[in-house]
Amino acid sequence: MDYLEFKISCTEPFREILIAELSEVGFDSFLETDEGIDAYIQEDLIDREAYQEIIDRYKEAGKIEVKEGKMPKVNWNEEWEKHYDPIFVGDQVYVRASFHEPRPEFKYEIHINPKMSFGTGHHATTFLMLSHQLTLDHSGKRVLDIGAGTGILAIMAHKLEAAEIEAFDIDEWCVENGNENFDLNGMSKVRMGKGTVREVNPQGEFDIVLANINKNVLLDEMEVYSGLVKKGGKLLLSGFYEHDIADIQSRASSFGLSLLAQKTKDNWAALILEKI
């Protein structure tokens, strides 16, 4: 989806006022510039009338001038993705991009070209989730990856010989990119779905459920996750800080999930919970 860009020049006090008012009519992020602000909104979400009403209201007092443009859908992360280092998880897993050399001496090689999706192994939460996965027997198991990003955890499950894998994400980029990464890792039969766990509504129970998202989403969806894990099955969670472990654990416990293991790195945490 394309974004509309409004380069707004204004006097200093009106920078904050415009941000406050535009955020009330659907604009969610702004860049502060020397001249004023750059405001952005998804093209299909703009309420033209409400936007214009705000601009007109302060036009004179704030000496406002606007230049409107359109931002195409492109991979803004391309510059970083051109030259990052590969990731090693212990001595078993090597996560690389296409521009890195293959390293057949590693037991598990994961091939990821991220294209503005989350999950290259660089972030502590991905690293911790991969580390946790290495401690679990995936062989012949049914695995679900919720908020899959690049699909890296689902791919790890495939390398660990899971029998059946489902994965989805709310972001269109991730769906496209996840499928490309599945193809790169010999998983062309697995297709990434789009939506939240409630929208996708996966059927049946899973031996292992993976979710590296964020605290608010995990707390909100915990009951759904619990319903998806079979008795004795494992739920792996990350995307939150060490100091949030107690909140996550307490919520999980109220839905019959008991803490089995936890790992932390750079203040981030990842848990393995078991369905009792």
Place this chain on the structure above:
Amino acid sequence: MAKEITGYVKLQVKGGQANPSPPVGPALGSKGLNIMEFCKQYNARTQDKMGQVLPVLITVFSDKTFEFVVKTPPAANMLLEAAKVKSGSAEPNRKKVGSVTWDQVKEIAQVKMPDLNAFKVESAMKMIAGTARSMGITVSGKAPWEV
């Protein structure tokens, strides 16, 4: 040795809702930063201020790493909330849309103090009152320093 700073980026993003679309994507991507890393960190750090627009100052280093500081919400947002109105006035001098008390201005000033160029609460209150005036929000009663 301290890392060399190559620039700063000032954004205002809703708490818990950063994503790689504009302006986050182009602003950070053009500097070679890992946008996804920023979004994950920002969303985790602001999860308790979900949906509130928050100013964030990002320091960019020469090795393509970054640090960021999340600041207090804009005074204008707090004023709209305190006055219980959705928007300001088209003619702030003639047509008022709502009012706040000096106590409310003081509360906002105290929250905003760390980010304002003011050493005294009184100075910060004057700045907040100025923003209120520009929006057509009256500050009712006498200023504490006039009493």
